[in-house]
Every structure is written in structure tokens, then in C-alpha cells.
Amino acid sequence: MGSGPLGDHRFTGYRRRLIEEVRGRGIDDLEILQLFDQVPRHLFMPEGVWNRAYEDAPIPIGYHQTASQPSLQALFLSILKPRETERVLEIGTGSGFLTALLAGMAERVYSVERIRELSARARKALDDLGIMNVALLVGDGTIGWRKYAPYDVIVVSAASPSIPKAYVDQLADPGRMLIPIGSKDAQDLILVEKVGFAVTQQPVKAGCTFVPLLGRFAWKEEVPGGGE
Numbered sequence: 001m002g003s004g005p006l007g008d009h010r011f012t013g014y015r016r017r018l019i020e021e022v023r024g025r026g027i028d029d030l031e032i033l034q035l036f037d038q039v040p041r042h043l044f045m046p047e048g049v050w051n052r053a054y055e056d057a058p059i060p061i062g063y064h065q066t067a068s069q070p071s072l073q074a075l076f077l078s079i080l081k082p083r084e085t086e087r088v089l090e091i092g093t094g095s096g097f098l099t100a101l102l103a104g105m106a107e108r109v110y111s112v113e114r115i116r117e118l119s120a121r122a123r124k125a126l127d128d129l130g131i132m133n134v135a136l137l138v139g140d141g142t143i144g145w146r147k148y149a150p151y152d153v154i155v156v157s158a159a160s161p162s163i164p165k166a167y168v169d170q171l172a173d174p175g176r177m178l179i180p181i182g183s184k185d186a187q188d189l190i191l192v193e194k195v196g197f198a199v200t201q202q203p204v205k206a207g208c209t210f211v212p213l214l215g216r217f218a219w220k221e222e223v224p225g226g227g228e
């Protein structure tokens with residue numbers, strides 16, 4: 001992963017502090033902590049919030065959306081641990097920061113976002129960093145992305161009232177998925193595992209608050225276009 005001219009040293013201290021915070025929350029996986037060190041999070045944020053890019057907090061990224069809290073993203077990675085031979089489906093590209101981290105671990109990441117401008121900004125940040133193993137799609141991610149299924153790992157970064165059927169269908173066997181399930185105000189993070197045709201679910205973290213998954217098979221809202 002190249003850092004190029006964008007490896008901005010002004011942020012190195014903040015980045016180190018964030019890594020300490022993530023570690024303080026119990027994530028001690030070196031591969032994950034190293035990724036936090038290598039991927040400059042501010043480049044995935046609008047310039048107006050660069051000064052907050054290394055806080056361990058959700059950050060507004062425009063269009064009524066937020067980038068998820070870094071320690072929560074680290075938790076996602078530590079539970080799912082995508083391997084370098086595996087393919088990942090991400091729903092809710094948002095800033096693209098988690099996309100970049102996933103791309104550092106997996107063979108290839110397929111990421112769907114319903115807001116075109118966010119997808120475009122994520123594309124630019126990924127391109128600027130020379131991260132090549134990511135395919136982005138603009139559309140309704142509640143139908144997954146059938147074209148490249150099945151996926152070894154599925155990561156859903158927006159909250160849903162239930163598990164959209166397409167995700168279970170598009171999950172490889174064996175495969176694993178994390179998705180926040182609940183009301184619009186509070187959700188439990190659910191780990192779904194498929195092994196030998198059996199699908200199991202277990203809560204791994206209670207009381208999360210993600211932005212809603214809006215689309216045909218979650219909370220309804222007219223969305224432009226659709227997945228393939």
C-alpha cells in the first residue's frame with residue numbers, strides 16, 4: 001500500500017494516539033493495528049473534519065451519514081479477520097476507510113454505497129493511496145451484489161431491522177457476516193455464520209448505533225439505481 005505524497009506527517013501523532021485508544025479497547029491484533037497505522041484516515045474524510053479524523057468517534061461525512069467509530073471498525077476486523085485469499089462484500093462504503101482496511105487484509109473487496117457522491121469520494125481516496133483491489137458499486141445494497149457472489153465475508157455498516165435474505169444467499173459456505181440488527185435508534189451487532197448449509201446467529205456486541213440501511217429489503221426509501 002503506497003502512502004506516496006499523501007503520507008502527511010502532520011497526522012502521525014494523532015494516528016499513534018488513535019492506535020493506542022483502539023488497543024485500549026481490547027484490540028491487540030498486530031495486523032489490524034498496523035493497518036490503522038498505514039491507512040491515513042483523514043484522507044477519507046471531508047477536509048472540514050480532518051482535525052477530528054483520528055478521534056475514536058463517529059465523524060460526519062456529509063449527506064446525513066457518519067463514518068463509523070474506528071474502534072468499532074477494528075472490532076469488526078478482529079471478529080471477521082478476512083484472509084488474503086478471501087473476498088469481502090461490504091454494504092455501506094461511506095467514507096471508504098473500512099473498505100481500505102478490508103482491502104489490506106483480503107484478496108478483493110466489493111463495496112456497495114447508495115450515495116453516489118460518497119462512493120466517488122471513497123474511490124478517489126483509494127486511488128490516491130494506490131489501493132487497487134476494491135470494486136465499488138452505487139446502488140441499493142439491500143440486494144447485495146450478486147455478480148461476484150459468493151463472498152467469504154460480508155460486512156454491513158448500516159443498521160437493518162432484519163437480515164436481508166440476499167446476504168445469506170450470497171454468503172459462501174463456510175462464510176461469516178457482521179450486521180447491526182435492531183431499531184433505528186439502537187442495534188445489536190450480530191455475527192452470522194454459514195457452515196455446511198447451517199446458518200447460525202449470535203450477538204457479539206449490544207447497544208450500537210449505526211445509520212439506517214435504506215432500501216428495498218431494510219427501511220424503505222426510494223433509492224436511485226440498484227445492484228447488479
Ligand code: SAH
Pocket residue numbers: 065066067068069091092093094095096097098099112113114115118139140141142157158211212213214215216
Ligand atoms: N464504514 C463506513 C460506514 C458509513 S455509514 C464508514 O466508516 O465510513 C453507512 C453507509 O451505508 C452510509 O454511507 C449510507 O449511505 C450507506 N447505506 C445506507 N443504506 C444503504 C443501502 N441500501 N445500500 C448501500 N449503502 C447504504
